[in-house]
Amino acid sequence: MKLYNSLSNQIEPFNPVTEKKLNMYVCGPTVYNYIHIGNARPVIFFDVVKRLFSYLGYQVNYVSNITDVDDKIIQEAKKLGIEEQKLTAYFVKAFKEDVTALGSDLPNQMPHATNYINEMVFYINDLIEKDAAYFKGDTVYFRVNQSKDYGRLSNQILENLNVGARIEQDQNKEYPFDFTLWKQTTEGISFDSPWGKGRPGWHTECAVMNHEIFKDVIDIHGGGSDLKFPHHENEMAQSCAHDNHHLANYWMHVGRLDFKDEKMSKSLGNIILVKDLLEAYDYQAFRLLVLSHHYRQPINYSDALMKQFDNEWQRIKRALKQAFVEISIKHFQLTDKNEDAINLFVDHMCDDFNISNSMTVLYDQLKALNRSKDIKEIARLFNTIITMLELLGIKMDLVPLTNNQIELYNAWQLARNEKRYQDADVIRNRLSEEGIL
CATH class of the missing domain: 1.20.5 (Single alpha-helices involved in coiled-coils or other helix-helix interfaces)
Structure with a gap:
């Protein structure tokens, strides 16, 4: 297995912390609205990461958090005139439904930030005692200029960082890039702390949940490429200061899914919700679209592109359904597979998820299936293709035919x-x- 590591900016052999075990953390949703198809891309990709490692015999612990305390949640709840807990509970349920509808399995653990507030308070206090953080005005800040590796993940020099990149201007900060660990607040949900009633910063939530759940450095930390800076950079900085490690040995980032050459975002209003897309198309067609592009490359989504992959999926589905019918008609029970083709498919996936080469192997088997007239070979090819598709989380709902x-x-x-x-x-x-x- 080889993976592109954002921390080193190169493809590296994968060496797990513990043999045949994989600990993986992926940043999850802030639950104040339905997810859009741009949010769905990491959901689909990291589900495939788990599937592949599980196929290779790894015991996978896949954790993806739920951010259920945030300014956006407070604002949305206030606009709707409901309690924040009611809003987040509704959209946690909606998120899980969308994940399942996309053909993905739910992560092994989905920790909620609000269940770790006490741990966050202790963690922040430790950072203050280590002189890595300070309390000034109504906020606890992290001292960025004391973090020797700051900027390494996003490949930036601290002095040259763009101040406009989600960096708050605040006179209480010792340094412009110091970020919030805890802030006092009188609006929305708040919690007790030595620094007054308030709530934690987003970057601290993920760092602390990682620390509490895994206790040590993990194998893979993942998310969308837009999280590399400042979110993941700030997570890693806290982990370096608190635990003397980079939080994860491998950092993986999924390219954006844009809509008509523009970033898809709720604030811009140019979003397509997952639940709306799946009313018009099979989830398999959308997974095929997402996974047919290498995970690190951007996707420029369009209606034409979606229709192209829908047509492609219908073609695959017809071929498999026809084969299944022929197998059922002749009551053929062969479970044999083309192991060489499956191994080649997996080998390409193990090369930093070289999906282009993997899909070439799959389509070669599909072409052979369409040509074959021998029922034994049809069954063998059918089982082979089904195995490959299942590794991609693409499943066929096939029920044996009645008499x-x-x-x-x-x-x-x-x-x-x-x-x-x-x-x-x-x-x-x-x-x-x-x-x-």
């Missing part, structure tokens, strides 16, 4: 062979209605 459906299918084939086309069309419509064709 009546088999008789109906045979009657259709007979009508075609005898050139009774009108009868064949009637039977074909019935088969289509039952989802056989």
Whole structure:
């Protein structure tokens, strides 16, 4: 297994902290709205990361947090005139439904930030005692200029960082890039602390949940490329100061999914919600779109691109469904697979998820399936393709045919062979209605 490590900016052999175990943390949603398809890309990709490592025999602990305390949550709850807890509970449920609808498994753990407030207070206090943080005015800040590696993850020099990149201007700061660990507040939900009632900073939430759940350096920390700076940079800085390690040995970042050459964001209003997209298309078609692009490359989403991959999925689905029907008709139970093709598919996936080469292997098997007339070979190719697709989280809902459906299918084939086309069309419509064709 080789992975591109954002911390070193190069592809490296994967060496786990513990043999055949993978600890992975991926930054999750801030739950004040439904997720859009740009949010969905990391959800899909890191689900595939877990699937691949599990296939390779790793025991995977995949953790993705829920940010349920945030200014955006407070503002949305205030606008709707409801309690923040009610808002977040609704959108946590909606998020889980969207994750499942996308064909992804839920992470092993989904910790909520509000369940770790006491731990965050202790963590921040430790940073103050280490002189890595300070309390001034109504806020606790992290001392960025004492972090020797600051800027390493985002590949930036501290003095040259763009002040406009989500950096707050605050006269209480000793240094412009010092970031908030805790702030006092009188608006929205707040918690007791030695620095007054308030709430933690976003960067601290993830750093602390990592620290509490894993206790030590983890294998992979992941998220969207837009999180590299400042969020992941600030997480890593706290971990270096608190625990003397970079939090993770491998940092993985997924490229953006833009809409018509523009970043998709709720504030810009140019979003397509996952739940809306899946009313029009099969989730498999969208997964195919996302996964057919290398995870580090951006995707410029358009309606035309979605239709292209929907057509591609329908083509794959028809071929597999036809094969499944033929296997069912002949009551063929062969479970054999083309292990060489599967191993080649997996080998390419292990090369920093070289999806282009992996999909070439898959489509070669699909072409062979479309050409084959031998039922044994059809079954073998069918099982091979299904295995590859399942590694991508793309599943076929195939139910064994009943005796009546088999008789109906045979009657259709007979009508075609005898050139009774009108009868064949009637039977074909019935088969289509039952989802056989």
